[in-house]
Amino acid sequence: MRKITHVAAGILLRADGSFLLGSRPAGKPYAGYWEFPGGKLESGETELAALKRELVEEMGIAVTAATPWIVQTFDYPHASVRLSFFRISDWEGEITAHEGQEFAWQVPGKLNVSPILPANGPILRGLALPDVMTISNVAELGEAAFLEALAKNKPHWLILREPQLDAAQYRLLAEKVLRICKHQQTRLMLHDDAELALALGADGVHLPARSLLKLKKRPALDWVGASTHNAAELGAASALSLDYALLGHISDTPSHPDAAPLGWDGFDALLKQGWPFPVYALGGMKRSDLGTAMQHGAHGVALMRAAWV
Ligand SMILES: Nc1nc2c([nH]c(=O)n2[C@@H]2O[C@H](COP(=O)(O)OP(=O)(O)OP(=O)(O)O)[C@@H](O)[C@H]2O)c(=O)[nH]1
Numbered sequence: 001m002r003k004i005t006h007v008a009a010g011i012l013l014r015a016d017g018s019f020l021l022g023s024r025p026a027g028k029p030y031a032g033y034w035e036f037p038g039g040k041l042e043s044g045e046t047e048l049a050a051l052k053r054e055l056v057e058e059m060g061i062a063v064t065a066a067t068p069w070i071v072q073t074f075d076y077p078h079a080s081v082r083l084s085f086f087r088i089s090d091w092e093g094e095i096t097a098h099e100g101q102e103f104a105w106q107v108p109g110k111l112n113v114s115p116i117l118p119a120n121g122p123i124l125r126g127l128a129l130p131d132v133m134t135i136s137n138v139a140e141l142g143e144a145a146f147l148e149a150l151a152k153n154k155p156h157w158l159i160l161r162e163p164q165l166d167a168a169q170y171r172l173l174a175e176k177v178l179r180i181c182k183h184q185q186t187r188l189m190l191h192d193d194a195e196l197a198l199a200l201g202a203d204g205v206h207l208p209a210r211s212l213l214k215l216k217k218r219p220a221l222d223w224v225g226a227s228t229h230n231a232a233e234l235g236a237a238s239a240l241s242l243d244y245a246l247l248g249h250i251s252d253t254p255s256h257p258d259a260a261p262l263g264w265d266g267f268d269a270l271l272k273q274g275w276p277f278p279v280y281a282l283g284g285m286k287r288s289d290l291g292t293a294m295q296h297g298a299h300g301v302a303l304m305r306a307a308w309v
């Protein structure tokens, strides 16, 4: 087996959602390619310590707020790398090119530099995902109140999950919801029906775990995510190159009264394995749990009830 090189890399984020890329200096493999600042772990070093050291060395900044994010493995001709990415929301010092590199602030989905290091594609997609993933709740609110709340709250993304409806009722609802979503630029993920998502022109499909485990191939939609509860399901999401997973439930929630909660300890243990996509904390979450969830390596929180109050 090839030796694996462990690397820590940081995504500096500004409040407007833009993020920083640097160009690889002359003399390194892939010189001129754009990457996230960072570098190899030294022996005995943690990922976070390596990240902090590299950003001092390469760009003269002290990282003061970083949360663990995606872990991506990739085989290059010169090395197999395991990249631990962190999101960095705060730092001290002026960004300075200590190695002759260039820096460029970028907007998710609208890059104006190239080429990007080959391992970084999925990472860039992940940056377009919202902090809060909302899940519909027609079952409890009723259709009229839900549609009103949707138009009022204008979430960035919505998963339309209404298992109490039959296929015909779900399609009718999906058509109505899609009209509202298109109008207000909410991205819409339909639940468990890739064909309907394709037919209606929704942004993607969200798979329940039972469907995720049966699929052989990623559905041909722009965005595909799944609900997961354990390592086997996260592994299936990884094998299908999904864009995100919801993982839960974190605490007791009325929608799944029988299943034992993971708690943050269970969530940590699963995230420690490192997944190549953003993971949302699900189950009993509120907006105010976002900071805690991110400390535990989540991309964000998935809200059902709490999204509509
Ligand atoms: N820093 C960084 N490295 C990445 C990214 N994506 C990616 O595939 N890599 C790979 O990770 C490996 C290590 O990165 P590096 O060359 O920055 O390591 P380093 O700063 O310690 O450099 P050095 O070996 O000259 O001291 C390289 O093979 C690089 O191609 C990324 O976004 N940022």
Ligand SMILES: [Mg+2]
Residues within 6 Å of the ligand: 037, 038, 039, 040, 054, 058
């Ligand atoms: Mg480096």
